[in-house]
Amino acid sequence: MSIRHYILLIVVTVSAVTTMAIKEKKAMESAAAHVQDKQNAQSTEKEERVWTFSQYEFGLLRDEQKSEFAVNTAKASVKNKILADIVDLKTKDDVLSVLKNRDKWEVIENKIKSVCDKKSESVDCKEIADLRLNVLMNYRARK
Amino acid sequence: MQNKLIYLVFAAVQAVACNVPIATSTIYYTPDAKAQCGSYGTKCKKFVADVELQGSGILTPTQLLRYTGKTEKRDATCPTTKGAAGQCMIPYISIAADARYYQMGDIISMPAMKGKTLKMEDGRTFKHPGFFIVHDTGGAIKGSGRFDFYTGHMGADHANNSFGYKGDSDTTMFSKTTCQERKKFSKLKPGQAGFAQALSEINKATSVVATEMLPTDVKKKMSTKGNK
Numbered sequence: 001m002s003i004r005h006y007i008l009l010i011v012v013t014v015s016a017v018t019t020m021a022i023k024e025k026k027a028m029e030s031a032a033a034h035v036q037d038k039q040n041a042q043s044t045e046k047e048e049r050v051w052t053f054s055q056y057e058f059g060l061l062r063d064e065q066k067s068e069f070a071v072n073t074a075k076a077s078v079k080n081k082i083l084a085d086i087v088d089l090k091t092k093d094d095v096l097s098v099l100k101n102r103d104k105w106e107v108i109e110n111k112i113k114s115v116c117d118k119k120s121e122s123v124d125c126k127e128i129a130d131l132r133l134n135v136l137m138n139y140r141a142r143k
Numbered sequence: 144m145q146n147k148l149i150y151l152v153f154a155a156v157q158a159v160a161c162n163v164p165i166a167t168s169t170i171y172y173t174p175d176a177k178a179q180c181g182s183y184g185t186k187c188k189k190f191v192a193d194v195e196l197q198g199s200g201i202l203t204p205t206q207l208l209r210y211t212g213k214t215e216k217r218d219a220t221c222p223t224t225k226g227a228a229g230q231c232m233i234p235y236i237s238i239a240a241d242a243r244y245y246q247m248g249d250i251i252s253m254p255a256m257k258g259k260t261l262k263m264e265d266g267r268t269f270k271h272p273g274f275f276i277v278h279d280t281g282g283a284i285k286g287s288g289r290f291d292f293y294t295g296h297m298g299a300d301h302a303n304n305s306f307g308y309k310g311d312s313d314t315t316m317f318s319k320t321t322c323q324e325r326k327k328f329s330k331l332k333p334g335q336a337g338f339a340q341a342l343s344e345i346n347k348a349t350s351v352v353a354t355e356m357l358p359t360d361v362k363k364k365m366s367t368k369g370n371k
Binding site for chain 1: 171173195196197198199210224225226227228229230232239242243244245246247248279280281282283284286287291333334
């Protein structure tokens with residue numbers, strides 16, 4: 001075989017390997033994209049958010065958690081427009097007092113849910129959700 | 144070959160969640176300094192590493208070590224550890240869920256688990272009621288189908304951990320990429336039809352074995368105090 005044949009053989013081989021690699025990459029990209037789509041579809045499913053404590057859940061908490069939530073909620077209700085519109089809670093005792101009354105708290109809980117389900121991305125709703133989440137996260141057993 | 148590996152890894156990383164209502168499951172536990180270091184009060188490497196990974200561990204019968212490095216007083220009447228809302232965690236029953244979608248105290252029904260025989264730490268068995276209680280939450284527990292199943296003092300490699308590596312294929316929960324029908328679940332909220340009945344079945348199933356689920360030193364302590 002002449003040098004020209006060798007060069008031709010190398011060129012053909014390199015070309016074939018490159019084509020195979022590109023096809024393989026495309027197939028992998030397609031598979032990964034399919035998985036990604038599935039993931040995205042799942043994450044956009046309508047999931048019912050919890051915005052604040054129910055009276056039942058609040059009743060389970062440690063005393064220090066109840067106190068922490070009440071203090072922070074009273075502070076937040078001054079600046080948080082959604083909270084201020086729904087209920088007048090100026091002190092820790094105001095919050096604890098309302099939470100003792102199942103019917104009163106349920107009304108507040110439902111109003112928050114109704115507003116925040118529609119405005120789930122608003123800063124105020126995030127702040128309301130964080131009042132509960134922080135109290136739970138700070139005391140969790142799992143990392 | 145390198146490309147293939149990269150894309151396979153990419154696909155695997157993406158495919159970490161099962162489609163709801165199939166649960167994406169993992170397991171966690173409470174490490175115990177005595178079991179891992181030989182004595183209480185000792186912060187050996189394995190114990191500290193496990194606490195950092197799991198979240199908390201029993202340093203002494205009266206002290207809990209958090210992953211933050213802080214120690215806190217442990218309630219001796221709770222043989223395991225307490226969850227996010229302060230409830231004592233029950234092996235094989237308590238789970239951690241995403242608090243954005245679940246309230247502490249919610250019950251998760253998983254019918255395929257009902258009647259499954261699970262091993263306790265001491266080798267004895269009990270029948271699972273098919274229900275779990277959301278008792279905890281975690282920083283990495285994200286999504287409405289994502290649950291972390293609590294296994295008491297048994298790590299994933301413990302011989303008797305029915306949810307772990309050595310458990311039966313129809314009870315294991317350690318793999319979040321295993322999306323099987325048996326992990327199909329639904330939520331029961333307090334006050335909802337079926338909630339009280341589920342709670343009663345959980346109590347019935349766990350009361351039979353409650354003391355056997357506890358570590359020996361705690362059992363002794365509790366029996367001397369007259370607590371249950």
